[in-house]
Amino acid sequence: MAPLLIWLLSLIIIPHIDMFILSLQEKVAPRVYETGFSNYAEFFTEPLYWNTFARTALMSILATALTLLIGFPVSYYIAKMVRGRVRMVLFLLCMIPFWVSELVRTFGWMILLRETGVISSFLQYIGLTDGPIEFLYNDVSIMVGLVYTSMLFMVVPLVTTLDSLDNSLVEAGYDLGGSGFRVLRKIVIPHAMPGIVSGCIVVFMLSLGNYLTPVLLGGKDSLWFTEQIYTQFITRFNWEQGSAFGFLLLILSSLIVWAGLKISRQTLSNTMG
Amino acid sequence: MTDTPTPAIDLECVNLTKTFGKFCAVDNISFSIPAGSFFSILGPSGCGKTTLLRMLAGFLEPTSGELTIKGRSMLGVPPNKRPVNMVFQHLALFPMMTVAENIAYGLECQGVDKSEIAPKVKAVLERVGLPDSGNKRPDQLSGGQKQRIAIARCLVLEPDVLLLDEPLGALDLKLREHMKVELKHLQNQFNTTFIYITHDQSEALVMSDQVAVMNAGKFEQVGTPQELYYTPQTDFVASFVGENNRWRANVANAHQGRLDLVLDSGISFQGIAANDAQFKTGDGVDVFVRPEAIMLSKTPMQTGEFDNILEGEVDCLLFDGAKSRVLVKDPSSDHELNVTLPQTGEFNDLQEGQPIYLGWKFDQAKCFAARDGQAGA
Amino acid sequence: MIPTIPQSRAFKTIYAGYVTLFFIYLAAPLVVVSVFAFNDSLFPSLPWNGFTLDWFIGDGQGETYKGLFHEDGILESIGVSLFVALMVTILCVFVGTCNAFLFERENFPFKNALYVLMLLPLVVPGIILGISILVFSNTVANGVEDLLGWDLEFLRPGLLLVVLGQFSFITTIATLVISARLRKFDRTLEEAAMNLGASKWRAVRTITLPYLRPAMIGAGLIAFLMSFENFNTTLMLVGSDSPLTITMFDRLREGSTPVLNAVSLFLMLVSCGLALINIMLQREKHD
Numbered sequence: 001m002a003p004l005l006i007w008l009l010s011l012i013i014i015p016h017i018d019m020f021i022l023s024l025q026e027k028v029a030p031r032v033y034e035t036g037f038s039n040y041a042e043f044f045t046e047p048l049y050w051n052t053f054a055r056t057a058l059m060s061i062l063a064t065a066l067t068l069l070i071g072f073p074v075s076y077y078i079a080k081m082v083r084g085r086v087r088m089v090l091f092l093l094c095m096i097p098f099w100v101s102e103l104v105r106t107f108g109w110m111i112l113l114r115e116t117g118v119i120s121s122f123l124q125y126i127g128l129t130d131g132p133i134e135f136l137y138n139d140v141s142i143m144v145g146l147v148y149t150s151m152l153f154m155v156v157p158l159v160t161t162l163d164s165l166d167n168s169l170v171e172a173g174y175d176l177g178g179s180g181f182r183v184l185r186k187i188v189i190p191h192a193m194p195g196i197v198s199g200c201i202v203v204f205m206l207s208l209g210n211y212l213t214p215v216l217l218g219g220k221d222s223l224w225f226t227e228q229i230y231t232q233f234i235t236r237f238n239w240e241q242g243s244a245f246g247f248l249l250l251i252l253s254s255l256i257v258w259a260g261l262k263i264s265r266q267t268l269s270n271t272m273g
Numbered sequence: 274m275t276d277t278p279t280p281a282i283d284l285e286c287v288n289l290t291k292t293f294g295k296f297c298a299v300d301n302i303s304f305s306i307p308a309g310s311f312f313s314i315l316g317p318s319g320c321g322k323t324t325l326l327r328m329l330a331g332f333l334e335p336t337s338g339e340l341t342i343k344g345r346s347m348l349g350v351p352p353n354k355r356p357v358n359m360v361f362q363h364l365a366l367f368p369m370m371t372v373a374e375n376i377a378y379g380l381e382c383q384g385v386d387k388s389e390i391a392p393k394v395k396a397v398l399e400r401v402g403l404p405d406s407g408n409k410r411p412d413q414l415s416g417g418q419k420q421r422i423a424i425a426r427c428l429v430l431e432p433d434v435l436l437l438d439e440p441l442g443a444l445d446l447k448l449r450e451h452m453k454v455e456l457k458h459l460q461n462q463f464n465t466t467f468i469y470i471t472h473d474q475s476e477a478l479v480m481s482d483q484v485a486v487m488n489a490g491k492f493e494q495v496g497t498p499q500e501l502y503y504t505p506q507t508d509f510v511a512s513f514v515g516e517n518n519r520w521r522a523n524v525a526n527a528h529q530g531r532l533d534l535v536l537d538s539g540i541s542f543q544g545i546a547a548n549d550a551q552f553k554t555g556d557g558v559d560v561f562v563r564p565e566a567i568m569l570s571k572t573p574m575q576t577g578e579f580d581n582i583l584e585g586e587v588d589c590l591l592f593d594g595a596k597s598r599v600l601v602k603d604p605s606s607d608h609e610l611n612v613t614l615p616q617t618g619e620f621n622d623l624q625e626g627q628p629i630y631l632g633w634k635f636d637q638a639k640c641f642a643a644r645d646g647q648a649g650a
Numbered sequence: 651m652i653p654t655i656p657q658s659r660a661f662k663t664i665y666a667g668y669v670t671l672f673f674i675y676l677a678a679p680l681v682v683v684s685v686f687a688f689n690d691s692l693f694p695s696l697p698w699n700g701f702t703l704d705w706f707i708g709d710g711q712g713e714t715y716k717g718l719f720h721e722d723g724i725l726e727s728i729g730v731s732l733f734v735a736l737m738v739t740i741l742c743v744f745v746g747t748c749n750a751f752l753f754e755r756e757n758f759p760f761k762n763a764l765y766v767l768m769l770l771p772l773v774v775p776g777i778i779l780g781i782s783i784l785v786f787s788n789t790v791a792n793g794v795e796d797l798l799g800w801d802l803e804f805l806r807p808g809l810l811l812v813v814l815g816q817f818s819f820i821t822t823i824a825t826l827v828i829s830a831r832l833r834k835f836d837r838t839l840e841e842a843a844m845n846l847g848a849s850k851w852r853a854v855r856t857i858t859l860p861y862l863r864p865a866m867i868g869a870g871l872i873a874f875l876m877s878f879e880n881f882n883t884t885l886m887l888v889g890s891d892s893p894l895t896i897t898m899f900d901r902l903r904e905g906s907t908p909v910l911n912a913v914s915l916f917l918m919l920v921s922c923g924l925a926l927i928n929i930m931l932q933r934e935k936h937d
Contacts, residue, residue, distance in 0.1 A: 013767070014786055016782045070672065073665070073668060073669070074668075074669055074672045077665065077669045081665070090669075090673075092929070093673055093676065093677075094676065095925065096676070096677075096680070096922070096925075097676060097680070099875060099918075099921035099922055099924070099925045100680060100879075100914075100917065100918050100921055101878070101879040101881075101895060101914075101917055101921075102879060102881055103879075103881060103895050103898050103899060103902070103914075104680070104683055104914040104917055104918065105679055105680070107679075107683055107898075107902060107910060107911075107914060108678070108679020108680055108681075108682055108683040108914075109679050110902075111679070111682045111683065111686060111911075112678060112679060112682055118682055148675070148676075148679070151676070201773060202772070202773075205772070205773050205774075205775055208775055209775025209776050209777050209778065209882055210882070211777055211881070211882050211885065212881055212882075212899070216902065216903075226775070226777045226882075229777060229778075229781065230777070230885070230886075233781060233784070233886065234886075239785065239788075242781060243781065243785060246777075246778045246781045246782065249775060249777075249778060250774065250775070250778050253773065253774070253775060254773070257773050330841075330845055331845075332841055332844075351844075352841070352844045352845055353844045353845070353846075353847045353848055353849055353850075354847075357845075358845055358846060359841075359842070359845045361838045361841070361842055362838070363836065363838060365836065365838040365839045365841070365842035366842075367839060367842075367843070367857055368839075368861075369857075369860045369861060378843065378846055378848070378856070379846030379847050379848075382843075382846060382847035382848045382849075382852065383847050426846065427845075427846070430846065430847065
């Protein structure tokens with residue numbers, strides 16, 4: 001009991017409360033503070049912050065959806081279409097990016113996508129284009145990186161839940177006259193729901209809280225909210241503002257996680273534990 | 274009173290009770306078990322037998338009552354300090370240890386000198402007939418072998434009492450039959466008191482010196498297997514131990530234990546009051562007749578031979594080798610009777626719907642007061 | 651849609667093709683990172699100038715590049731990372747085991763609420779965990795300084811905070827891994843041990859903990875890797891000694907040289923080695 005409480009209280013609960021308190025401090029003069037909501041007001045009045053925030057949320061949702069769309073067929077393939085050794089190997093291959101640092105993965109994409117990078121050179125080599133092309137530093141490259149980084153966290157829960165789906169259920173679905181699509185919609189997806197939800201939650205969290213990918217692949221204008229937080233804390237040393245931003249991000253993520261759980265009628269303990 | 278000395282009592286319970294909240298799992302049970310006997314507790318699942326066993330082992334403390342082993346009170350003694358050992362339902366062999374390490378575990382806990390452990394382990398393995406399996410892992414053993422190791426692991430500690438919690442439940446039928454005999458042998462060989470709990474009456478009847486039939490937290494009857502089978506003292510025992518036909522009937526006339534009975538369909542026959550119970554006209558009773566106590570005949574029977582004669586028709590033949598039975602229906606009332614087929618071959622050609630005659634003696638129909646006191650059903 | 655149900659050849663081919671593409675997508679960045687670690691060029695990009703091991707072993711003298719094994723900055727940060735990861739692993743496995751026993755074995759008020767709280771770090775973005783711990787430790791440090799006049803250096807951004815920050819969420823994962831195995835443990839084994847004369851603690855030590863060992867090692871390996879790779883939380887808490895990921899990030903922003911590829915490849919090999927160990931352990935568990 002004691003280790004749990006110490007850990008939860010001193011590292012999770014109290015720091016967040018403290019952060020909230022700090023976010024309510026207004027700087028009225030050097031080293032003089034008042035309690036108030038001006039940090040939050042600042043957020044709502046300054047369109048840059050507000051836009052960044054919305055943009056981060058939308059991009060994260062989009063990245064989550066894309067990851068699900070791309071990852072589901074692959075998970076299904078691993079869980080149901082292949083067996084034995086092949087399956088083991090494919091599953092392990094999916095895991096590899098996880099065992100490699102996010103930094104390394106992002107670095108790989110930079111090498112591939114940048115102006116002097118592999119893809120650009122390859123296109124020039126086969127004659128599709130005359131000059132080098134910059135694939136980096138745009139929204140698509142951020143998206144590619146986000147989906148790539150999060151893919152594993154979608155595939156692993158999906159494979160696990162799909163694996164537990166009894167083949168005879170699918171067979172029964174067909175036997176009773178269902179089409180492939182109907183079986184997918186009525187049997188496979190409902191069964192995989194816990195996996196889908198937990199995958200989506202984790203992917204969304206990772207995208208929202210990501211810093212590396214937008215900064216490195218999106219360049220200066222990536223406009224990611226975590227960057228704003230970092231800037232407030234480290235560059236401007238405006239911790240009060242940064243805390244407010246952090247708290248807003250926390251609220252946003254909690255809201256979306258909560259909504260996701262509600263819509264799919266799952267609980268946090270079910271999907272995570 | 275008698276000239277044979279009373280045998281030493283190994284384990285005694287007095288008014289033992291265990292309640293969970295409002296639910297009374299073990300209700301005021303008293304019994305004593307003589308040293309060296311094989312004592313079974315037989316009951317349906319949920320009757321409280323596991324609770325009772327766990328109290329004996331020390332995993333549960335009784336709510337009230339006294340529990341003594343070899344005259345020493347066990348109340349408040351933790352399980353690891355009690356002179357009882359337990360063979361668990363799923364055996365609970367430690368999968369991360371070899372067979373020898375499993376057996377040595379208890380000795381090590383007792384602080385037995387290392388040099389003495391090895392010969393003891395070797396000796397007990399020989400006694401259970403598995404001298405070469407010391408270095409194997411439990412999962413390399415067959416079901417029956419695991420069973421013997423689980424018992425050896427306990428017996429090496431020379432406990433006063435060995436508790437067995439339905440250890441044969443996980444085995445398949447053939448092996449179970451075999452292990453019944455083997456357990457009995459082991460018990461004889463080690464001469465340790467065994468307390469065996471089970472819901473399988475055949476296990477209890479075959480192996481035990483004494484059986485306690487348990488229901489709803491109470492002992493219904495304690496006795497030898499023969500006593501339970503032939504002279505059940507309650508309707509529960511009559512219906513739980515062995516096969517039985519059961520009817521609800523009313524007493525039409527009572528004379529000294531011999532009862533004239535009427536079923537609500539109007540059929541009348543004679544029975545005997547179990548336990549010398551007193552009935553009077555109009556009392557509702559439950560009547561039990563064993564399938565093997567009923568004689569079959571293809572032709573009408575003479576009244577003198579049997580007290581009760583019934584005419585019916587074959588409803589269904591249930592072939593099961595030596596345990597084959599026939600379901601006979603009384604067409605007028607739809608009552609069904611379960612009758613054992615004699616192994617003479619005489620009845621092998623029975624057809625459904627064929628008329629058939631049944632007869633049994635009045636003292637084979639045991640009557641108990643109807644539990645709910647209602648007449649007829 | 652399962653092998654027992656017939657499908658058209660075209661569908662199968664397209665499906666297999668799709669999966670193949672997916673794996674190419676997965677592998678591409680890792681492959682280029684590895685390959686360019688051996689390019690004899692100042693930049694990790696085409697054209698291919700020939701094979702060299704300089705980015706690993708070169709000492710920067712004369713014609714050679716300054717390779718990974720002579721980059722003191724990077725070597726030092728690897729050491730820092732190892733230290734942090736080791737601390738985090740020990741803490742996480744210990745607390746995770748305690749938590750697993752607590753949630754699987756005991757009943758206490760607010761158990762469900764605490765369980766949800768325990769899961770929360772999984773859904774809090776790492777960077778927020780980082781700043782909240784930063785803010786809190788700063789509050790404590792300032793408070794102590796104002797009240798007692800002590801300057802508690804260890805509460806300022808630095809390795810202790812990095813360890814705590816990573817510990818705060820990796821513990822959840824360790825708890826889940828260990829709980830999953832503890833849940834499968836047959837409690838009668840413990841009772842059997844006590845029945846054979848073992849005390850409660852001895853039963854746990856000789857029976858339960860050996861049973862949990864694969865999960866504890868697995869959780870430890872995962873904790874080690876996650877700590878080693880962590881970036882978001884670390885970024886906010888780091889002081890003057892920077893772990894490897896932070897050092898690499900700084901270098902990357904300055905402009906990359908293939909020495910980073912060399913470090914990356916090295917990291918990949920270590921990670922894969924640890925992952926393999928983990929898989930072997932899991933497999934042994936099944937036998």
